[in-house]
Amino acid sequence: MVHYSLFFSVVALCMFSASCDERSVPMTRGRAVSSAEARMLKDGLGWGPVMRVDPPNEKTDEFGKRWWQIHYAPGYGKNQVTPKSEDQQRIILVNDESGWARPVFARYVVRESLRSGNEEPSANDGSWILCLTEIHSQTDEIDLAQEAQRLNTLAIQTEMKALFSIRVLSKGTQQLIYGWQENHGIAQDESIQRWLEQRTIYGTAQWIDLSGKNTEGRR
DSSP states (O other): OHHHHHHHHHHHHHHHHHHHHHHHSOOOHHHHHHHHHHHHHHTTOOOOSEEEEEOOOSSOOTTSOOEEEEEEOTTSSOOOSSOSOTTSOOEEEEETTTOOEEEOOTTOOOOOOSOSTTOOOOOOEESEEEEEEEESOTTOSSOHHHHHHHHHHHHHHTTOOOOEEEEEOGGGOEEEEEOOOSSOEEOOOHHHHHHHHHHSSOTTOEEEETTSSOOSOBO
């Protein structure tokens, strides 16, 4: 009996560990689309090809959830489960933590596209950079290098130029910035700030003019 009890205990522990490992797998664009496709087929919508995939914001909604937005082009199959008009957006939401997919619910605020057609936040040459945050100690809890890398990955996923980096100042001060291009900055662009506001916690980033002509930071 002791051997059987030990055996079942080991099996239960392995199953629990496997389930924990499965939940810890991070959500990716591919997994989000697969979940949305499965839900779309389950509801018999037949919306056709995916038009756009929006990764979740860093900010959670009022229920503490973060959602991927999977957009489908109009003109295929049925509209929403309970359509109000043919103009209604065709979107499946995918929970970033669990992978559960569902249609847009009543209290959900759809994140608007930051681009119109092929337009995207520009990174034209200029003398400006955006300072997202600043630390004054190498032992700070925030690892700016990892954060810059994470933001660059997010930028690539959303078709924005990946220009996040670290700016080292005197006396150990470091800044997490956007816009430095080897030997110059970028032109000011409000769409970049909107991108930061909608997708990150750095909505209060300040513009810095590297030419020295403008000494005050501008939001």
